[in-house]
Amino acid sequence: MRKIPAWLWILLTVGATGLVPVVMTDAFFLRLFTEALMWIGLAITWDLVAGYTGYLNFGHGVSFGIGAYTAALLIMRAGWPFGPAAVAGGVAAGLMALIAGWPTLRLRGAYFAIGTWALNRAIMQLALVLNFTGGPDGMRLPPFLDPKFFAWVMLGVVGATFLTLWLFLEEAPFGLKLKAIREDELGSLAIGINPAKLKLQAYVLSAVPVGVIGSVYAYWITFIDPVSTLGDLITDQAVVMAIFGGLGTLIGPVIGAILFFAFKTYFWAYLSDYQVLYLIILGLAIAATVFFLPDGFWGTVARRQEGRRALQKGMALAQLPEK
Amino acid sequence: MSEQVLKLDSVSVAFGGLMAVDAVSFQVAAGEILGLIGPNGAGKTTLFNAVSGYYKPTRGRISLLGQDVTGHAPYELAAKGVGRTFQVVKPFSGLSVLENILVASYLRYPRQAEARHKAQEVLKFTGLAERADMPAAGLTLAGRKRLEMGKALALEPKLLLLDEVVAGLNPTEGDQTVDLILKIRESGVTILIVEHIMRVIMRISSRIIVLNYGQMIAQGRPEEVAQDRRVIEAYLGEGSQAANGSTA
Numbered sequence: 001m002r003k004i005p006a007w008l009w010i011l012l013t014v015g016a017t018g019l020v021p022v023v024m025t026d027a028f029f030l031r032l033f034t035e036a037l038m039w040i041g042l043a044i045t046w047d048l049v050a051g052y053t054g055y056l057n058f059g060h061g062v063s064f065g066i067g068a069y070t071a072a073l074l075i076m077r078a079g080w081p082f083g084p085a086a087v088a089g090g091v092a093a094g095l096m097a098l099i100a101g102w103p104t105l106r107l108r109g110a111y112f113a114i115g116t117w118a119l120n121r122a123i124m125q126l127a128l129v130l131n132f133t134g135g136p137d138g139m140r141l142p143p144f145l146d147p148k149f150f151a152w153v154m155l156g157v158v159g160a161t162f163l164t165l166w167l168f169l170e171e172a173p174f175g176l177k178l179k180a181i182r183e184d185e186l187g188s189l190a191i192g193i194n195p196a197k198l199k200l201q202a203y204v205l206s207a208v209p210v211g212v213i214g215s216v217y218a219y220w221i222t223f224i225d226p227v228s229t230l231g232d233l234i235t236d237q238a239v240v241m242a243i244f245g246g247l248g249t250l251i252g253p254v255i256g257a258i259l260f261f262a263f264k265t266y267f268w269a270y271l272s273d274y275q276v277l278y279l280i281i282l283g284l285a286i287a288a289t290v291f292f293l294p295d296g297f298w299g300t301v302a303r304r305q306e307g308r309r310a311l312q313k314g315m316a317l318a319q320l321p322e323k
Numbered sequence: 324m325s326e327q328v329l330k331l332d333s334v335s336v337a338f339g340g341l342m343a344v345d346a347v348s349f350q351v352a353a354g355e356i357l358g359l360i361g362p363n364g365a366g367k368t369t370l371f372n373a374v375s376g377y378y379k380p381t382r383g384r385i386s387l388l389g390q391d392v393t394g395h396a397p398y399e400l401a402a403k404g405v406g407r408t409f410q411v412v413k414p415f416s417g418l419s420v421l422e423n424i425l426v427a428s429y430l431r432y433p434r435q436a437e438a439r440h441k442a443q444e445v446l447k448f449t450g451l452a453e454r455a456d457m458p459a460a461g462l463t464l465a466g467r468k469r470l471e472m473g474k475a476l477a478l479e480p481k482l483l484l485l486d487e488v489v490a491g492l493n494p495t496e497g498d499q500t501v502d503l504i505l506k507i508r509e510s511g512v513t514i515l516i517v518e519h520i521m522r523v524i525m526r527i528s529s530r531i532i533v534l535n536y537g538q539m540i541a542q543g544r545p546e547e548v549a550q551d552r553r554v555i556e557a558y559l560g561e562g563s564q565a566a567n568g569s570t571a
Binding site: 171172173176177179180182183184186187188189190191192193194248 | 375376377396397398401402406407409413414415416417418422425426427429430433435438474475477478
């Protein structure tokens with residue numbers, strides 16, 4: 001029997017997940033379903049730059065907010081339909097990444113982390129003071145209240161993102177080259193890799209889907225403001241999910257996103273009187289993960305197997321005569 | 324006259340006021356193993372970094388296979404046929420031995436299947452095949468030095484720069500590495516090698532260049548260089564017994 005290729009598995013999984021809104025039609029459930037998918041999309045794209053390439057992007061929310069605002073402005077001010085507006089949101093986020101990544105990713109070290117963090121702040125301030133973005137009042141979009149539609153759109157966008165990242169990172173040479181940069185950037189130069197170019201490609205590849213996701217978010221929630229689309233929480237939560245799930249894999253952040261989103265939902269449903277606790281728990285979760293599960297949830301599971309394989313291999317090696 | 328692989332034309336590398344490499348000129352012919360020796364701090368590694376593109380020469384020109392490559396980036400030089408190892412080895416620790424070689428194979432073979440084929444070939448050639456699935460971090464020093472050479476070989480270089488690949492190994496491992504270097508030369512790769520262990524460099528080099536304080540003080544066949552008064556002075560200090568002996 002032939003092995004089923006990974007891309008087919010991914011398509012089948014996405015297809016099967018697409019049946020969920022058919023069976024579960026409860027509006028509250030669909031809202032959670034859609035948001036969980038959104039966080040999966042944010043976590044895997046963050047991991048592309050952080051986990052694979054080794055560069056921390058503390059401005060992931062920039063792509064999200066730019067996507068959301070671009071779509072909202074095109075729909076409200078230019079009368080564009082949702083579809084093209086969402087594509088434009090992705091393009092705008094990609095262009096922003098190109099502009100921001102060009103100077104910061106040519107350098108090694110912390111410049112990128114600091115640069116993206118500052119960029120996020122700057123764009124948020126801009127959205128607050130500009131008139132056409134509605135300033136702190138944000139923007140209201142025409143309501144299109146169809147929870148099933150948004151569940152499927154989000155699934156389509158995130159599913160396509162996962163498949164694209166899988167092909168680029170796990171099938172094509174691109175993923176291993178990024179890992180080489182992460183492991184030793186100077187060493188990667190010697191084997192013909194141009195880190196500045198690849199890092200920029202990775203950053204743009206991570207920003208475009210987030211821009212589209214931001215556009216879908218704007219049309220879905222029908223209201224955006226600087227805090228909800230450009231605030232720290234967008235980046236912070238994606239970071240926690242990716243780290244908790246396990247960096248440098250695509251499955252890890254998916255698991256991390258689902259588990260963390262479940263916790264978050266539970267927290268806001270039952271413990272919302274203790275809001276301040278949320279950020280404290282967020283911080284403790286990060287600290288505990290880094291301390292006890294440095295490879296994340298999935299990394300720990302996978303490494304166990306890897307360790308066992310290495311052990312078996314080692315025993316086999318011990319029996320080989322040393323030449 | 325055999326083909327000229329590398330030519331340095333009065334190359335200098337300065338760090339502020341310090342001349343780490345001072346107007347060095349030499350040529351490497353195809354199929355040659357050129358040894359580069361000199362006391363600590365003589366500028367050997369700096370010269371390597373200039374030839375592999377990590378440092379831009381402050382003055383002078385470097386040409387590779389007749390083409391001027393002065394100031395080219397390391398990844399451009401890798402594409403043009405320069406492979407190098409690092410004195411302080413740089414394995415991609417989190418990746419397996421196979422992945423380390425594979426990622427270098429992509430330079431010549433962008434297709435996955437061909438790159439894997441090339442990587443397997445290099446693993447066999449360097450004797451790392453049995454350790455292919457091990458994390459690179461788990462290799463011994465000898466293994467990591469072999470991996471360095473494997474990564475460079477996967478680039479199918481015309482010129483291979485080896486920076487102290489024998490130093491730090493025990494005699495058995497050292498002999499195995501020397502055999503590997505000779506095997507690489509037989510496969511048609513030109514080699515420029517820095518090595519501290521005289522027994523090794525004298526044995527394998529067809530020619531030797533001696534650096535001291537960034538300047539080239541001697542060049543020639545191993546036995547000529549070993550007799551050179553200035554070389555002995557550089558290693559043992561002026562007025563030493565051996566230096567006096569050779570003048571007398």
